[in-house]
Amino acid sequence: xxxxxxxxxxxxxxxxxxxxxxxxxxxxxxxxxxxxxxxxxxxxxxxxxxxxxxxxxxxxxxxxxxxxxxxxxxxxxxxxxxxxxxxxxxxxxxxxxxxxxxxxxxxxxxxxxxxxxxxxxxxxxxxxxxxxxxxxxxxxxxxxxxxxxxxxxxxxxxxxxxxxxxxxxxxxxxxxxxxxxxxxxxxxxxxxxxxxxxxxxxxxxxxxxxxxxxxxxxxxxxxxxx
Numbered sequence: 001x002x003x004x005x006x007x008x009x010x011x012x013x014x015x016x017x018x019x020x021x022x023x024x025x026x027x028x029x030x031x032x033x034x035x036x037x038x039x040x041x042x043x044x045x046x047x048x049x050x051x052x053x054x055x056x057x058x059x060x061x062x063x064x065x066x067x068x069x070x071x072x073x074x075x076x077x078x079x080x081x082x083x084x085x086x087x088x089x090x091x092x093x094x095x096x097x098x099x100x101x102x103x104x105x106x107x108x109x110x111x112x113x114x115x116x117x118x119x120x121x122x123x124x125x126x127x128x129x130x131x132x133x134x135x136x137x138x139x140x141x142x143x144x145x146x147x148x149x150x151x152x153x154x155x156x157x158x159x160x161x162x163x164x165x166x167x168x169x170x171x172x173x174x175x176x177x178x179x180x181x182x183x184x185x186x187x188x189x190x191x192x193x194x195x196x197x198x199x200x201x202x203x204x205x206x207x208x209x210x211x212x213x214x215x216x217x218x219x220x221x222x223x224x225x226x
Contacts, residue, residue, distance in 0.1 A: 061116035
């Protein structure tokens with residue numbers, strides 16, 4: 001992959017991501033999905049939110065009938081329900097639902113991206129695909145930091161490890177656990193939460209109260225919204 005500029009809003013990164021076919025398995029899968037669902041976005045999904053955010057939220061990958069359909073992270077699927085309701089409750093979103101890319105939703109002081117930008121079969125990207133896509137995440141985090149970003153919220157272990165990989169940090173030095181807070185060498189704070197997936201919420205592995213406690217800690221530490 002070509003070296004990317006660190007400005008995540010520059011045409012170079014936006015265009016490179018929009019046209020990316022580096023992961024051949026994912027590219028072919030998206031072709032199949034587009035044939036089956038012609039109206040779907042079915043392309044790499046760009047980050048969404050405040051360009052001068054203090055908080056960067058990292059998810060796993062687009063969902064089949066969510067971000068892969070709408071073209072916006074956590075939009076139009078079950079995983080986005082708890083996420084956007086909670087962001088709205090804490091003043092980080094202008095309303096509590098994320099239905100489509102044209103619904104007028106705005107994020108305040110935060111931005112959302114994914115560790116893997118393309119829909120993976122069975123929602124499970126391969127390790128090589130996570131590594132391949134990590135150059136985009138590294139560029140996003142670098143630009144986020146330059147623009148005054150202060151904290152990263154990883155939704156799940158894959159997002160946590162992808163964030164550490166992007167920062168060239170050792171996984172064993174910053175173990176994932178729900179509610180964990182890590183002080184990173186570059187001054188960023190890394191917060192961990194279980195992913196807001198249907199499985200986690202329906203099995204009560206992640207409850208609304210648990211997730212709200214994480215967001216409350218983030219907002220208190222980073223003085224959000226600001």
